[in-house]
Amino acid sequence: MTRKIYMLLLTMSLIVTYSCTETYLDTAPTDSISEVAAFSNPDNMELVINGLHRQMYASVLNGGGTPNGESYFMPALDFISGEVIHTGPGFNWMKGEARWLSHTNANSTVSFDFWYQRYHFIATTNALINNVASKDFTVTPQLNSILGQAHAYRAWSYWRLVTTFSKGYLIGNPSTDPGVPITNGLSLTEGAPRGTVEQVYNQIETDIDAAIGYLTNASAPPNKSYISLNAAYGIKARIALSKGDWAAAATNAALARNGFPLFNEAEWHAGFNSVDQSEVIWASRIIDTESNFFASYFYYISFMFNGGECRGNNKIINIELYNQIPATDHRNKAWLPMAPNTNSAAYNGQGGSYLTDPNYNDAASFNAAKAAIIAQYGATPAHNTHPYMNVKFKQSRPGTNNPDDVIYMRSSEMVLIEAEAKAMMNDISGAQDALDILGSSRDTAFDKTAFGTQQALMDQIKFQRRVELWGEGFGYHDKIRWDEGIDQTNSGASLVIYGDAFIQERPSVNDDWIFKIPQQEIDSNPLITEADQN
Template sequence: MKTKYKFIIPLAIIVMTLGSCKDNYLDTQPTDRVANTAVFTTTTNAMAALNGIHRSLYVQYSRQEEGGEGAVHLNIDYMGEDIVNTVSTTAYGVHKWVTHRSATNLNNAFIYTFYYKIIANANAIIENIDNATGPEAEKKAIKGEALAYRAWAHFVLVQVFGKRYDAAGNNIQLGVPIANTTIIDATPGKPRASVEAVYAQINTDLDAAIASFNGATTRPNKSHLNINVAKGLKARVALTQGKWALAAQMALEARTGLALMTNAEYISGFNDYSNQEWMWGSRQQEDQTTYFYSYFAYMGTFNSTANRTVPKRMNNLLYNQIAATDVRKQLWDPTGSSSTFLAYNLPAGVVSNSTASYKQGKFRNAGLTSIGDVVNMRVGEMFLIEAEARARLGIAGSATETLAAQNVLFTLAKNRNPSYILTTNVGVALLNEILIQRRIELWGEGFRFFDLKRQDLPVDRTGSIHTVALSGVLTVPAGGPEWQWAIPQDEINSNPAIGPSGQNP
């Protein structure tokens, strides 16, 4: 990391609270940075800096399609087979598996800098919070969140720009630079660390975050991370690393004491983090409108061109695997007839989209603006992680784990489909049933590219409503160089520790 992408990012830009647009420290210090003594004098000030990270997840950056974490969700899902394009041109060119391979593509630069900015500000908090004045429990909460943020950001970056983690290998393949400290301007850029080293740092931070959350103050709202979220992140990482027992344990601990949503909540629009199942989400106030760059301006019912002319659709082959009695069947319209589509019984003035078949109604704006809360983690995901991990342990020879996987799946599936009965599937058949449930459950929430990559599976859009004209490619073999995004050219040019030889093939 160097120059444009160096770790020292202006805290002054993002130090603000989620409850309003008013700035706490804007323009009070030089524009290149805010003195640590000013930001971290008290836990109150440190919390304001932390709130800046929260808000950075949904503000607009340089371009319209750079709407924070929601934009990343769209990129990751567009690369899979479960979202179907409706026109040949779209802001999210990754759908055709071309633009992400260009080092000069602005989307690559956005994702790279977005997460490293989060890391830079988390580093500043981690390094200074211990000396702040304030209750110890507040310090522990703030530090726990910063550590979890740093781990999460590295986790996304290594999945996007690095090679996949191979549970059977030594993982010396190139990952991404590890940023676990602030650096001064004269320090040379950091090299790309091995995938193994990046995951080691991620796990170190998550373990420290979990420890820090013990005895910490209760988070004020779900935009903040807590011990459940940290354990949920640990479960995601363990699943990606093929550490099945740990993944199952962490997912179970993460969801302990939390509940799945009701069927009525499931069809309410996925736009409100007060939903009992949401573990972590970004709250956006109505007076902080994001107009045409928010997640719901691209995946919602806001009256935007992206929703009117490019309604997001579900792969018909996946839709056909949803049981008729499953509440989730109501969230996509196979006919394209809005008048008969439950999810589009909307207030007057809300766009109903075109008549495209299999269009989505899962994500709906709460009102007439583009405002909507973005979900980052749910209890349902934890059930799916635990079920998958236990099923894989069952394939390895544990009948007890197979039974446990069946029962974990039953709890989730029965909640969504009252007619669901305990599955008799075992082995690979059980695993495949769980993975189908995962695709249905987490559709549009930013998982599909990561899921395909971690399992070393190809993209297969054949036999569905995907077309070459609209989707660019129908198949992408597993394991090729296409599964790594190009490192931004500005980083290659300015960071001698990476340089041209450190670019992905």
């Protein structure tokens, strides 16, 4: 990393924040925004934090041309892990990720953006934290909120980095495995070497504990874009789960979901498109004027978004997984196994008409089935349909390219973390009780006593995570934690399209799961060389 990149990113953060503030533009044009002004008082520092909230989902790292926020990375991680499956060409978005051609390439924009987006957050939060430490600000709830969020963002950023650019904590040797650079100073001019995985986790845990301490005495967050105390507990639960600190994972997951009741059936099927939904703990409210449109989350994952990628490439669930969903589980309505295959370019070779679709015997029923789906879900007549297509993610204004909110953390995830952690501690009754919170809310016939061993519990928890959190970006890290490979046989994926990614060995024996360090980092950081490449 270089000072030049840091200053560019910091300036962009400030421009994002201040460009909507007429008073500030009257006194400080965007080409002269300085660190001094940005960190001169808590009000300005809060604006810097607001810039980070915006960049959680925005597409600004490369001047707006390349997707690089969570809007992109959440679906990308599910494509890499094979949880979300492509069915047609569309505009070929995310094909490189699905075929394992992006994260395995040091020159790809995917690795570059993931690395520099996170180090942007780290550089900005370093500046905030170090600036407060060097000055004599009065301690107030506002200042605690700023510091709490800064430490939480830094913990989250390092965690996202070390769990993608390093070997998984549970499947490697954390004390010796190379992690990522730890850069806590204001200046990044000289770069930093790779710390070990253990050292990076130590920094992460120090930061998230500090965040919780500050947020305990902070002002109430005005909206869910802010990292609240609940969200900080949730981040800590994720960190603990990834390293096998089961007790901390269970405790913090329970704290995180407190006050955020699970969706009922109607809420679950409302579309996962609003921060106002009951179990949403952390999310970004997307304002129309700040949308990234064709780099938005729903462009990659929703059926009815009006873009070429959506119209020509329905995203489907793994067929074998779908067939495990009980008839009594209302989530089976989130995918349409009998949708007609209307895309003549469908990868399975069965698209275009009733003549090639084995589920239909005549044109009238084939066309009527598509028309019914279009009418029910509000897509356009140009949208294709496909068996097992997803309708989990619904636009609030379907058939448009208007923005919808992006959800980062739900209480359902926290319930599943608690259940997994207790199962791994062999607390059978505790894991059953936690699992029942979710299972009984989704499946009218759910019986927690059917899972009476650690193995049975873990099998059910894995199933629940794959169904409940489908498309929300958890597949990649789940497979690393569970040390599971990919086998798309009978999934509905096309071997011709997926190539080498169709079958991948488990992460413990396959280092291709680890993202390549961006070549730009190796070229610009004197403390990282080609020998450090994954």
